[in-house]
Structure formats: C-alpha cells, structure tokens
Amino acid sequence: MTNQEQPKDDFEQLFEEMADVFLDLKIHQEPSEVHGVLVGMLVRTQSKGLDEWIGLLEMIDLDTSVLDENAKGVMQNVYLKTRDGLQSDDYNFQLLMPADDYDLGERANALAVWCSGFITGFGMASEHKVSLDNELVELLNHLHSISQLDDQLSESEDNEKDLYELYEYVRLGALMLLQANKDETTQASPDTKKTIH
Numbered sequence: 474m475t476n477q478e479q480p481k482d483d484f485e486q487l488f489e490e491m492a493d494v495f496l497d498l499k500i501h502q503e504p505s506e507v508h509g510v511l512v513g514m515l516v517r518t519q520s521k522g523l524d525e526w527i528g529l530l531e532m533i534d535l536d537t538s539v540l541d542e543n544a545k546g547v548m549q550n551v552y553l554k555t556r557d558g559l560q561s562d563d564y565n566f567q568l569l570m571p572a573d574d575y576d577l578g579e580r581a582n583a584l585a586v587w588c589s590g591f592i593t594g595f596g597m598a599s600e601h602k603v604s605l606d607n608e609l610v611e612l613l614n615h616l617h618s619i620s621q622l623d624d625q626l627s628e629s630e631d632n633e634k635d636l637y638e639l640y641e642y643v644r645l646g647a648l649m650l651l652q653a654n655k656d657e658t659t660q661a662s663p664d665t666k667k668t669i670h
Contacts, residue, residue, distance in 0.1 A: 513594025
C-alpha cells in the first residue's frame, strides 16, 4: 500500500471499466483472466483481432452472447491498448490488474487467473505445433505454477514485494514469449534471407 493516493493508470482504469461491465452483465470471469487469454492469443498469433479473442473466451466458459455494445466497446479499448503495448519498443505493456488499493489477496488472485488465461489463450490460438526451447517451456511451467498462487496472503511489505516481483516476472515472460514467436516467424519466412545485415 502506498502512502499517497495515486491516479489509476490506463490499464488499472480499463480493469475497473471491464469489472463494472462484467458485474452489470453477471459475467463471473475475472477481467484479469480474460486479459490473460487476450495476451496469450496476441503473443502467439499477432494477426488475430477482437472477434477471435471474444471467440476464445468460450474456452474459459464465458457466455459471449451476453456481451452488449458497451461491453464490446470496453473490450475493444482493452484489445487496442494491449496490442499497442505489446508492439511498442519501450516495454509499456502491462497486465490488466486491480490497482494497489485492492487487498493483496485480490491482486494475487488476479495474477493467478491472468496466468491461467494466458496459458489458455497461448495454447488455443496456436495454429500449428508450438516449438519452444527449454527455457521458454520452463517459463510456461512457471506461469502454470503462478496460476495456482494462494490468494490468502497477509498484508505485509514482504508479500507486497514478492507479488510485485512475480508480476514483473510474468509481464517480462509474456514479452519473452512474444519475441520468441517473432523470431520463429522470421526464421520460417523465406523473405528474411534477403535482409541479413
């Protein structure tokens, strides 16, 4: 917990908007899990768009038929902000998480379900067998372990620090998997041989 009140950043604001929409529509899935599915999809196949993401949400038992225009508008904002963050060179990509004024246990649960969603999105969006080196397979295994994170965390500076470090590990891990997929796509393209420097 921080001493001074800080304004919510874009992703924290988007989390609140999606949480409000889900509450109104009686959707029980967590915004963080839904975002994890999106990032897993975009990391694996960057060409997929909003409709494909919404389609994948059936895999986590989200009834997409209840999504109204307002909900789709919020989700489009999340989609665009996330896609742009993943494509930027300054690593401004963020996970869709509750702000620091939420209980530590709630934020730990959000990180756990984000990882679960990511693994779903990454696996289901793959149109061919994923070839990953041992380091990246180990990273996916770690994300699976984090998806089992205990949300019964007591409020303490040590737990706060540990959760922040896990968050950064997951965020950077997603970027590593994105880069690995870009490298794999580049190697698979015959045109790349023309641009060797």
